[in-house]
Amino acid sequence: MGWWRRSGGVDGPAVHDDLSSDDKAAMRVRKREVVVEAAVIGGLVAVQFVYAANSVLLSYLMSLGLNPLTLVVFSALATFLVLSPVAFVFERSLWPKKFDLKLLVKLVLISFGGVTMFQTLFLKGIKLTSATMATAMPNLAPGLIFLIAWIVRFEKVNIGCLYSKVKIVGTLLCVVGALTMSLLHSTAANASEMSSSSSSSSPANTVFNKDKIIGCLYLMAAVFILSSIVVLQASALGHFPAPISLCSITSLIGVFTTAAVQLFEDHGFDLNWSIMSFGHLVGFSILAGLIGGSCVSFNGWAMKKRGPVLVSMFSPISTVCTVLLSVFTLGETIKLGSLAGMFLMFTGLYLVLWAKGKEGPPESGDRQESEPDVEKPLLKAGNGHRFPTRAALIRHLTLQKPLNPSNRIPKPRGAGLRKILEVVNAWSSRNCSLVMDEEVTGPPSRELYALLHVSPEATEEEIRRAYRQWAQVYHPDKYQDLQMKEVATQNFQRICQAYEILSDETKRQIYDIYGMEGLNSGLELGPRLSKAEEIKEELERLRRKKEQEKHLMHFRPSGTILTNLSFPHLLDGHGFVRGMAMTTEYQSQISKNNTLALNGNLAVAENSGGRAGSILLKHDISPVASAEFMVTFGLHSLAGMQTTHHLSNHATATMGLAISLQDGSFNLTNAWTRQLSDTANGNIQLVLGRESSIGVGWRKEDKKMSSSGEIKFGTSYFGASANCAWRFSSKSHGCIGGKVGSTALEFEVGGGRKISKFSTVRALYTIGIKGISWKVELHRSGQKLIIPILMSRHLNPLFAAGAFVVPTSVYFVLKKYFLKPYFLKREKQKALDNMEKTSAEVQEARKAVERAQKLLENVANRKKNKQLEVGGLVVTGAKYGNLKNTGRSEELGLDSELASQVIDVTLPLNFLVSDAGQLKLHEGVRKSGIMGFCDPCPGVPKQLHVQYTYGGRNFEVTVNDCEELSIPREAHRI
Structure with missing residues (x-):
């Protein structure tokens, strides 16, 4: 009863007033x-x-x-x-x-x-x-x-x-x-x-x-x-x-x-x-x-x-x-x-x-929730x-929690301006499609940040503190031996140069955009540009000039060829090809504010066909508004116009009107798009006309995943669709999607792989009310070849399973016994050529790393012993380089010397462990620029593999070159 009263019973208010905040x-x-x-x-x-x-x-x-x-x-x-x-x-x-x-x-x-x-x-x-x-x-x-x-x-x-x-x-x-x-x-x-027991007592x-x-x-x-x-x-x-x-x-x-x-x-x-x-x-x-x-x-x-x-x-x-x-x-x-x-x-x-x-009691008594015993x-x-x-x-759910909460990074000064500069720099290279080609390259101009071991968003105070830490280690006056003094002098000069550039706001902004080449070639924006607003204005002028030159230079063609194949038609004696369609478009920037696009398409299906052509002219009225005029001729001739206006930095509105040149009917279209987050946006579309409808959709894109969905209701139909694609690696991706509505019910799953710098192949398996089919696609630059193959018109579970399993199995067999050996042979030859070309450079870099690590040895060992005493973070082993080839030396046919494109970085990582027992390598910074690191395999993707102990337990983690590393983490536990 006492607890009930304190919680708000009869005497609750009187007692509640006397209670402290605790x-x-x-x-x-x-x-x-x-x-x-x-x-x-x-x-x-x-x-x-x-x-x-x-x-x-x-x-x-x-x-x-x-x-x-x-x-x-x-x-x-x-x-x-x-x-x-x-x-x-x-x-x-x-x-x-x-x-x-x-x-x-x-x-x-x-x-x-x-x-x-x-x-x-x-x-x-x-x-x-x-x-x-x-x-x-x-x-x-x-x-x-x-x-x-x-x-x-x-x-x-x-x-x-x-x-x-x-x-x-x-x-x-x-x-x-x-x-x-x-x-x-x-x-x-x-x-x-039982029958006799009714008349007998036995x-x-x-x-x-x-x-x-x-x-x-x-x-x-x-x-x-x-x-x-x-x-x-x-x-x-x-x-x-x-x-x-x-x-x-x-x-x-x-x-x-x-x-x-x-x-x-x-x-x-x-x-x-x-x-x-x-x-x-x-x-x-x-x-x-x-x-x-x-x-x-x-x-x-x-x-x-x-x-x-x-x-x-x-x-x-x-x-x-x-x-x-x-x-x-x-x-x-x-x-x-x-x-x-x-x-x-x-x-x-x-x-x-x-x-x-x-x-199995809990390991610590301060947990608010009872976590499962992971061991x-x-x-x-x-x-x-x-x-x-x-x-x-699935009842062994384990909660993956970090051993220590992540520290909040203070907001840097001038972060808004640097953010603008990064957006300008990334403008020409952005690519959101999982199917389009993408070069696997790390962020540019980050070596100086790695050298001081600070984030690209670091404040002036953080840069100054990092400089002091490294200066205490590499200052030449601390060493008596002439050879050690020479090594310390070289590294100290590198640290001083990094601090001089990153502590100067103007030089840092130029370095973030153009890198060391910009500073060395005199690309400073002029002595009069002393204010951030002036720097921003000048960079915007250069960006617009570069954008105009790029548009005027390119005449961008694109096209699609679609061929419908059908096994049921072939078995019925009507031929294997059901129909074909072809679309071609040419787009060109004819002036500063005008873009012209020509489009033509042709379609043939069994005994019928059609063709159409269109001309589109886009005019940029202002930086926030544009207008498009379109004329389509063919079986359905149309004339229309559309205007687009940016209502704000996150919202866009579009209104269009299309009139049929045959019967005079018209369609009025209104669309609104809103950016929901950095990677997601939503849209609403309203169509008024012969087929009025309203639709709501969304789309989300990030580095690893892209997803979209739409729900649409019309006067004579309704439907919903969803698609999701995620990237398995830099060369392969998978996708899944589905449609449901008054005219469609289907499920689609498949994947694709990048086979060259400009080409991607995809295969999609579709099952729905229209039957079971496969779709093969080849994408090369702006051209697409799409071949849908109808396997069956009827939904038979046995046939559906076979139609999925058999082609998939054939692909994996071909990949294992033919394609993979061929590409491994090519990879082996490329690895040999690359190592022969860069062997002298790598050997010199390894010698410099050995000398730099020797200067870090005393401080790193002292930090390591201190962490061992308190049961803190101790890096027991760390390798950096081409870890994939290291584990596949036998498969590639390389000897141990060629396959060992890695360096040992255990000592520098122990040096970077903080007094609180934490280690963080910042995202977007190549690890080859960290003191005690080097690039052991130029031109090859690199990884960092770390083995460490914390609290007497063993942990292990592998991250990519530009990926963030923050340890210790419970998810890394072995």
Whole structure:
């Protein structure tokens, strides 16, 4: 009652006025904890009710004779569709950059075992036994996981330890309980004796029901497979630390493995059931995926708040709920022997969970949230027994947190002007398309920042402080040896030059735009340009002049050739080519403010065709407004105009009017575009005319990902579309998209690869109401060749799977045995030529690095010893250079000398560790310019691999040359 009064009861206001601010804050924290606790407990109970209802529903569906494999295919597909957006939003930063063969094998095994085997056996077990048995049997999982992990040495067991003994006893109780429940649940009275027992007092003869015993064996096998898969997944999470993404990928792979099993077993796919329509099955699968995905998300949140042990302790509730639902809905009878077996299983489960909870306490007592034990993830899947989304396989959610909060970087002086200059410099080289060619080059003019180890946005005070730090190390007066003094003098001169340029605002601005070449060649903007406004105005004048020259020089052609191919038409004897279309456009800057574009297109489809041409003139009225005039002639002749006005720095409005020259009808178009963030914008479009419509769209583009979406409603149609593309590397990308509406329903997935400096190849697989097709594209500069190939007009699951798997497999075979060896041979020759050309330069740079590191050695070792004493950050190993070729020397056929295009940078990184035990290398700065570094392989992409210890634990991370490095981080933990 006292707490209630302090929280606002009858005496609350009087007491509340006397409380200090700290007491009020503590009171709010306690209230919040009570609310969170109630939400966790209530939500976990609700989740178990959902699992129980799902098990009862599955039992009913199995009793109707539904094929388990078919249900597995649809449910796994629904799981993928529900979880993949969640994984993409929250876990894409955790995705590995490269999927090696070992990880792919693990994913296939997890898919086949966790989706195909586990769920199929689980459903067959439900069909032969009951929903009660199906929900009770997975309580074996924690004990079996512990046993399997012990066998494969993932879990250490000390027989002399009390908690290890308790876990062993709990596992035995789980097994004994499962056997007891299975045997006693499988007993049935002999029919002949049952008839005579009505007139006789003798007991009926008891026999075992063969089907129920087989069903129990199915369930036990399913739980054993699940436990093995959880252990395997614990190993896979070390290389792929994204559990929801892992479940999503394995669900998709499981769709194909299950479909293959069904094809092998049933010799086809039968979607015509009298017991259940195809639409009802799809609806049930989507509903199961949505509910299952919500339960998975809530379990992950609850595990983050209160730990995996509490989440697993609620699993028996679903068994109890299933018992009650089965009795009242399906009319099942519960036997006393089954209840006894359940009691033994629950006792063993709680013993294992209790021992696990006592064995893995939190590492620090100041955590507000109970985080899962990262080193012992194997018991976090104790209650993953419901069928559609396999919660047991994704309940090891671990929260990736940095060991230390990131420091706030103070806002630099003059940052606005430098931002303008950077935008001007990047204007001519920007490229937002994932398909267009892009050179992989780092940011220019950053060597001086790397030399002083400061950010490009550093303030004058930060630059001065960095200069003093380096001057204390490299000042020549500190060294008596003549050779050391000479080395120190050379490095001290470099530091002084960097400080002189970066501390002068005018020189720094010129360096940021033009680099050292601008300073050395006298590109200062004149002595009169002493103010930032004058510098900005002069740079804008130079930018406009460069832009005009570029536009006047280029006559930009572009074109598209599209060829429609069709296998159904070929089989019907109508030819392989269905139609062709060609579009050509020429655009030229005819004057300072005018642009002329000529466009023509031709299309042929079977026995009909069409052509059209257009002329467009664009006039820039002012820097913020433009007008376009267009005339189109052909089958549909049009005349129109359009004006565009920039309302602000983030908003644009467009209005257009088009009139038909045939019937006089017109269309009025209004569009508004708004920049939502640095990488995203949205638009609204309104069309009034014969086909009036309104549409809302958005688009987001950044370095790794590009996505867009649109919803449109018209007088006679509606539709929605979404597309997403992300870059796997500098040469390859993947994309996924979909359309739904009154005239379209399709799903598209594919990818592309850059095969040369100007050429990109893409392949897209499409499935929808119009059929199944592949689309192959070749992009070269502004030209495109697009070849859609219709594979089938009908949606057959078997054919759809084959149409996707066979071409994909052919591509991977060609890549592995033909394309990759060819490109490796070319890469080998390029590496040899490049090393021969730069060998003298690299050798000289290595000698300079050795001398520079020798001067850093004393201070670096002193910092390292200090960090060792306090258990702080210590860099144990660091390599910089062409790490890809280092690991592939055997594959490339290079000897050890040629393949070792790396240098050891352990010592300079230890020198850069701060007194607080942190190390940060700034983004956008090439690491070859850091003191103690050099470029060991000019012209080749470089990486930095760092191994370090923090708090007695080992960490490891690899970053690209211009990528930010901030350590320590929990995500780097081995």
